[in-house]
Amino acid sequence: MSETIQRRDVLKAVGLVGLTAAVGPAAFSACSSGGPGGSATGGAGGGGGDLSFWWNPSVESADAMVKWMNTTIAAFQAANSGVRVESVTQPPEQMVGNFRTACQSRSGPSLQHEYSGPYTMQFVWENCVAPMEGTVDPSEFSHVLPQNALNLYKYEGKTWALPWYNAPVVLMYNKALFTAAGLDPEKPPTTMDELMSVSAALKKTGVVPWGYGLKGLTGTGNFSGLWNLQQLNDPKEILPVVLGQAKYTDPKFSGWLEWVQQLIKAGVFNADVASLEYQDSMNMFLAKKSAICITSSLTKFQAALGKDLGVFVPPKVGTGALAGKISFNSHPLFITSFAPDKALAAKLLAYLHRPEVLKGMYESSGFFPADDRFDSTVLKTDQDKQLFAFLRDKATIGYQNYWPSKMDRENLFLGVQSLFAGSASPAQTAQQIEQRLGTWRSSSAAELKNFEAAAK
DSSP: OOSSOOHHHHHHHHOOOOOOOOOOOSOOOOOOSSOOTTOOSSBTTTTBEEEEEEEOOOSSSHHHHHHHHHHHHHHHHHHSTTEEEEEEEOOTTTHHHHHHHHHHHTOSOSEEEOOSTHHHHHHHHTTOBOOSTTTSOGGGGGGBSSGGGGGGGEETTEEOOEEEEEEEEEEEEEHHHHHHTTOOTTOOOOBHHHHHHHHHHHHHTTOEEEOOOOBTSTTHHHHHHTTTTTTOSSGGGGHHHHHTSSOTTSHHHHTHHHHHHHHHHTTOBOTTGGGSBHHHHHHHHHTTSEEEEEESOOHHHHHHHGGGEEEEOOOBOSSSTTTTOEEEEEEEEEEBTTOSOHHHHHHHHHHTTSHHHHHHHHHHHOOEESBTTSOGGGOOSHHHHHHHHHHHHSEEEOGGGGSOTHHIIIIIHHHHHHHHHTSSOHHHHHHHHHHHHHHHHHHOHHHHHHHHHHTO
């Protein structure tokens, strides 16, 4: 692989990346100067205006992202006299609920950031989102990388959201802790047997092999996404389960729960998983108390561990074409249907896709912008170059792009929690997930119809 990976070539090879992973800080309130969003006193073409932007920074690098966003908004206001932007960060557990409340009251953000796929499209179906045609310059659509990601946000012949950044679900490991355990620091586990063997060696040194936290459910989608597509050849193959044409209890879809239980019984994870937050597991990794951890951004960990930080794809367990691949989710921005000045919101959206702003996003968060105007020569570290290479060879769209968002926190995530708590077996967990899907289908006819359309 060349020293500088070309982003366009890499992402074209991937085909389509979609969220996953649900990530973000517990809560932040970082507002730039200016009045509350929602009232316009002019507009993009006039003498100014106010708008509110709701967004969710990465839990792994929240402080840096908030600082970058504040600087970005200050520059946008300086370049647009009379414009005032309120930046409101959203806690991950409340981002969907808070926006639904805002839509119901027809007040709040003019520009909104949401998780990928159905997490965003549910609000299109609820008439909370304005179509971009006629407001956003069509040239913005041509810069989306990968271009197919834009298809996630097309409906009834219109475009409803614009991908902003691609969030990976990647595993990290501490090479120094591997070395101390007598393991080869350049050979992370690639199979379940290797993961079990590596974990046994790490435990002998007093280190938690894999640090994880389930409290609050944040990050559960990232964890699930490591495993639940490994028996499939295409992410869309999960749609028959959603539509009721196949049962989740089929090992093709739920067999991964057995794999996770094997890891739990082997003591691969910390004993207090249920009482720790997702962020706590990352702090455990930074404190060198655990050797493996999930992340969606490498920035903080690169700064702390330097060359001791390694990255790897999920151990290959399943037999499908997606086994051993990492998931990427394309998180978008959209203009709300109740924005008083949609042209002004479109102007901020376009500004957030300017090359210098995209560079700042990457440098503050470690996320790869979903835009071909991002200059990939800024990739400096070996870890980022390796992760970029994973995009070329070992990436897949996340399952959440073809899975009802409500069936994450109100179903699948609860199943994973039950499994770790020991309150349900893998078979019982799969049955619970299937039953909740049935309840969702019987009470969500309109949303089910939209998933049926996606399956065609």
